Amino acid sequence: MTGFFDRHLPLLEAALQAVRERGFWSPFPEIPSGRIYGETAREEGEAAFRALCGGVFALPGHPNEALRGSETSPHGGALEIRYPAADPQTLIAAAQKAQAALAQASPEARVGACLEALVRLNRMSFLMAHATMHTTGQAFAMAFQAGGPHAQDRGLEAVAMAWDEMTRFARQARWEKPQGRAGSITLEKHWSIVPAGLSLSIGCNTFPTWNSYPGLFASLATGNPVIVKPHPAAILPLALTVRCLREVLVEAGLPADAVLLAVDEAGAEITQELAIHPAVRLIDYTGSGAFADWLREHAGQARLFTEEAGVNTVVIAATDDFAGMCANLAFSLALYSGQMCTAPQNIYVPESGIDTDQGHKSFEEVGAALAAAIDALLSDPDRAAGICGAIANPATLERVRQARRLGRVVRDSAPLGQGRTATPLLVAVQDGDPACESECFGPIAFLVAAKDADTAIARACDLARRKGAITAALYDRDETRIAGAVRAFAAAAVNLSVNLTGNIYVNQSAAFSDFHVTGANPAGNACLTDTAFVASRFTRAMWRRPVAA
Amino acid sequence: MTGFFDRHLPLLEAALQAVRERGFWSPFPEIPSGRIYGETAREEGEAAFRALCGGVFALPGHPNEALRGSETSPHGGALEIRYPAADPQTLIAAAQKAQAALAQASPEARVGACLEALVRLNRMSFLMAHATMHTTGQAFAMAFQAGGPHAQDRGLEAVAMAWDEMTRFARQARWEKPQGRAGSITLEKHWSIVPAGLSLSIGCNTFPTWNSYPGLFASLATGNPVIVKPHPAAILPLALTVRCLREVLVEAGLPADAVLLAVDEAGAEITQELAIHPAVRLIDYTGSGAFADWLREHAGQARLFTEEAGVNTVVIAATDDFAGMCANLAFSLALYSGQMCTAPQNIYVPESGIDTDQGHKSFEEVGAALAAAIDALLSDPDRAAGICGAIANPATLERVRQARRLGRVVRDSAPLGQGRTATPLLVAVQDGDPACESECFGPIAFLVAAKDADTAIARACDLARRKGAITAALYDRDETRIAGAVRAFAAAAVNLSVNLTGNIYVNQSAAFSDFHVTGANPAGNACLTDTAFVASRFTRAMWRRPVAA
Structure with a gap:
């Protein structure tokens, strides 16, 4: 099942070239224009957002033990959206059930699904803009860019890096060692990707998609089921993302529960219980240094990627x-x-x-x-x-x-x-x-x-x-x-x-060109997206045997 | 100063091709033959070993506060070699003094020095064989291979991977973002390699060079001064390595103290004090799971790469x-x-x-x-x-x-x-x-x-x-x-x-083809040599500014 992969291969190849050359490139237009996204996209996006407010968010097949969620727009007004929620143990168990199928899928199948999801998320950018605006407080134009195309760029960058790394070495080889007059010893060797385990993505309030997509897509592309734990105040952008991914996964013949949503409410967070579970081997976290310290102390079973605080x-x-x-x-x-x-x-x-x-x-x-x-x-x-x-x-x-x-x-x-x-x-x-x-x-x-x-x-x-x-x-x-x-x-x-002047700002970090956070001072240990960010999410196992003479 | 780099570029390129294709390849012949290593190499190697026994090991310019060392050959007899030794604080301070010059050297300069050192170590393979034999207990033929060419292969593999990773992305780029009728914004961007910090290499008794070379060379190539801490029973093979590296570093215009020897004696080990020092940001360790657990608990400031125990x-x-x-x-x-x-x-x-x-x-x-x-x-x-x-x-x-x-x-x-x-x-x-x-x-x-x-x-x-x-x-x-x-x-x-039969064994792990240890079960978290093993040893920092129109 590599239809998605074949369809999006040109996109992947262009992204790979861009990350190597690091000039300006983006496949996802940042201008919220009807000429680009369709004349009715703006109205449809807003209508879709309005339709979600006050209702139960549909996540077909997702574990559902309770409805939770109490987001309020910083621009004013409660969203009144209730999301299917489940206890940490239920979510872990569901992710574990999806684990083997996701791990055994080919890199092409997983990467194809990720690319398809990003393209679909791009088409939803107006809806995502409203979802982002009313959870983060960003103004509309910024919510469109940072919640939509720029986040999608960062997701694509991570998928491209994951693909590059998974295919960096030959998948099979003929190893022929000369033995002088005794002829040679010949082995066939085969390598497979071994994902690290379950992945936990802990989102932040201000950039729920932009900061979560790199880890989420890198983990998924490399075969690790992801439990997406949004900030209780900014659930909707990630809930939309999870829904999109689950739909694509099913179409790709992969388990929907390879991406799960872990909704909680302020004061009753489930993040700690998820983070310390022995099955969780990867954690991507954006937020305070204090909670990062807690994770470092208590979640030592997982490889932790952080973006924390700093003084710019x-x-x-x-x-x-x-x-x-x-x-x-x-x-x-x-x-x-x-x-x-x-x-x-x-x-x-x-x-x-x-x-x-x-x-x-x-x-x-x-x-x-x-x-x-x-x-x-x-x-x-x-x-x-x-x-x-x-x-x-x-x-x-x-x-x-x-x-x-x-x-x-x-x-x-x-x-x-x-x-x-x-x-x-x-x-x-x-x-x-x-x-x-x-x-x-x-x-x-x-x-x-x-x-x-x-x-x-x-x-x-x-x-x-x-x-x-x-x-x-x-x-x-x-x-x-x-x-x-x-x-x-x-x-x-x-x-x-x-010496920045004019329409370019120190705040701006462009995917495919700027590495975001170097990872080598206390502001965070993760760099978006360098090789270490993807290479630690999987390893390789080989089998070899003699080739008959 | 890239003379070494230019000289060894064909070797580096061949190694890079080998790691990608993963067929059989080795530039360092594993056969202890006079026809390959020179007709007098065998006798000279043994004589050089005999000359070292009973003496003070010369490490010109190395911190020297005491003479330590009490190796005994498992084949019988004390080596009676005394090595220059220094307290952990002295070694850390010396490494820190070397840090800036090593970090600011070009990847070419560091990689060139590493390649030259490996070639020189290869020429010393008979001496290294005796040093390995009489510290590990290996028989001569195995000591020659595992202490010499096979270890050099693993070192070269790590250097090649480090080079590949340091040069994976453009070092500078022109970033030109179209702005419609407003023309475009153009930035020049430049990236430099930022090494992680000091590196500690903790050697084992049985394979002092083979197990240490990957981390040692990967850290050095990526700009991290390395303190080499041999097992008290197997110092000589690593002391010879450190001496060779220090000589090459000086010839390359780099500080000798970018590689230091930390000699201690059984019962008075200095490993823990070195490992928990805040300046130590990388640790490569081969040995018991118990000490690996200690490192995980106490040396959290460092990225730890381990090879521990397992049940094959x-x-x-x-x-x-x-x-x-x-x-x-x-x-x-x-x-x-x-x-x-x-x-x-x-x-x-x-x-x-x-x-x-x-x-x-x-x-x-x-x-x-x-x-x-x-x-x-x-x-x-x-x-x-x-x-x-x-x-x-x-x-x-x-x-x-x-x-x-x-x-x-x-x-x-x-x-x-x-x-x-x-x-x-x-x-x-x-x-x-x-x-x-x-x-x-x-x-x-x-x-x-x-x-x-x-x-x-x-x-x-x-x-x-x-x-x-x-x-x-x-x-x-x-x-x-x-x-x-x-x-x-x-x-x-x-x-x-x-189904292995004949002259190929499950014990054998060939550089450039077999990844040694997958890194994903309790036998160790390091994989020799995958990308994660080198990519975590440095990060990148950028500077950018507008290009005048």
Whole structure:
């Protein structure tokens, strides 16, 4: 049963070429346009979302011991969707029953099913956009991209890497060892893929699909049944994904229960019980470092891939385009109200100010210009809502409130009309202030006065090494200092963006080109998608025997 | 400084092709012949070994706070070699000083140095043979192969895999994203290799080079300084390796202390202190499961690659060549007195006997024929010594003594003239006897009476899953049952050899073709050499910036 594989082979081959070359490539258009997705796609997507609200989510054949789910849109209103739910033991047992058939399927069958599912998920992108918007608080445009095509890109990237790795070595070989005059010894050898075991995918509230797809698709492609455990506040995007995958699996002749949904509710989470089960051999986790520590301590039977927390930094040493820099950073800070793992938090500026195309700017002038750029960006309420979206977790608003007291407020945060919202807060602190030495998740940025540019770079690298960082940005005109910073940030295992202006932002991480998270500082041990991310999900077993002479 | 790389590029390319195709290939001849290694190589190797005995081992520039070492040959006689030794903190500090230069060197520079060292080690194979023989107890022919060319093969395999992985993706790219009428956004992107940190290689007594080279060379090629911690009883082979590597590193313009020797003495081991140091991020370990458990519990800061213990099995269901099968198994049991991680331990035979080309053979007749085959193989004392070698660890002799009481002795173990020796003990037990359910390291095999062939296969697979196994063998004539066994052993993640007779043995694992240990049962988590073994030793960091229009 490799019809799906044959159909999508050109897509797979294009993805493989893209990951090797790492230029721009995406098969899933990021523009929510009717011309691309069909003239009625927009309305149909919204209608489909509305139809799901207030109902029971259908997952035919899925274990169903209770109906659970109590999602509320950060934009306002309860979704009132109830999902089939089951106890951890029931889910594990169902996954184990699917295990042998999935393991014994060919790589072509599994990869084909994954590719078909991604293509179908792409066609559902408008529905997924609404599902993502009303669980994460993202504005519609971002929910469409990050919940849909960009997540699908990351899923495809993982499938391509898994395929490349599964087929890296010959599947069979004739081993012929010369023995001098005695002729030769000849063996036939055959290798098969041995999946690691059950896989647990623990989703997050802010990017339920984008952060889950790589591990989910990598595990499935390599033959490991996946139990998808969404964040209780962001179930729908992953429930839609699980439904799509189960349908495709059945059509591919594979067991539907190779992908299961583990729904729980806040305060009654089942994540720990699932994570420590001996049959669970792979865990993909996005979330707090505290729970990652718990997993490291208690789920030692599983290979754990994490994306945790960190302190992303910007160092402003100098710029040739002061206005462009401020506008660029304003957008990076405002986008989804700083709720991206790639959003900057600490902005280091020399206390003596910087040289720019507009002449020297003092530390205070840089802060004021950044604040003004944010104000200008968000001056139109509709545009502001479209950039900032809403706040996923009420605790984030409380964090913003408390952060005001951590230093001098350069720009205050404010709500934005409808829903749970907050614009960026910008607080000036001194270098070394403990306030800015840990992650303050949300629309909170610190303007940090550093002794000089070199000190700022050293501080940013040191922080990355100690506390983790996923992104770093540098604005500078000194090529020697830039070269030094490139080496220093690499040694701290942070990806660095230099002198970004215009319509490209430090927050953005493009599949098939940017590796997301290096995996080598405390921000996480998983890198999307390098080889280690897929190669640890399976091993190979051989059988060999003599070839008759 | 890539002279070494350019010189050895054809070797690297041939190795890369070999690992992909997995047919027979080796650049390092396994025959200890003067025609290959030079007419005087044999005498010079032995003389060089004799010259080392009783002296201080020179490691120029190496930390040297004390002289340690008290190796004794299992064949008889103390080596009386004293090695420069230093405290763990001193070694860590020296490795850390070498870290930045090694990390910033190009992959070409590091890989070139590794290749040059392997070629030089190959030229030293006669010396290495004596060093291996008199620390492990292997007979000369085996010590030459396993300590020399076969270990070099495994080292080269790891270097080739590391190179392949470091160069798998473009090192720089032009990322050009179309923006419709707005033109396009163009970034230049650059990636560098970020090594994981310090690497600790913990050697074993029986195969000091063969089991250490993969991790040692993989870590070094990917930029991680390696502290080589030999077993206190088998220092010399690794000391020679470290000296060779340090010389090559210096010639390549790299720091000598990127490879360090950590010598200790039995009862005063420094392994634990090294293993738990926060700077140590990679550990390669071959040895007992008990110490592997200790490492898992205490050295969580490091990525741990292990080869531990297991129960290797043979299932005899039927054979077309009864004499050939018995002779083949006799050799597998006698070779290095069963002190190979790949040696069979449990031989399952249906209690009702088996069908063979010599007619039906009862359980007792199979046992008697195996015993007779061992006797015949070892009837000539010189040949016996050349196959069995000596016993590395006195505890093994005690284990043999106690194993006699575990069942009916089918063939007794006996000493062989000079040194600490023991021929194979063969003990008959009933299926399910706990005696045969854990590893009995050494020349001890159990002839296990199973209900029938299917039960025997199921038992062998179950044992592999629970206790680990590196090899399994099956003799059968029923193609349907063979196909079922292939699936069952693969699911238990054991490599299976079917119907081996003649001059090829289940114990043998050929570099570039056989993956050694699957990594997916309790016998170890490392697979020599799959991608996971090299890919986890480094990550990548990027920097990007806009390309001027």
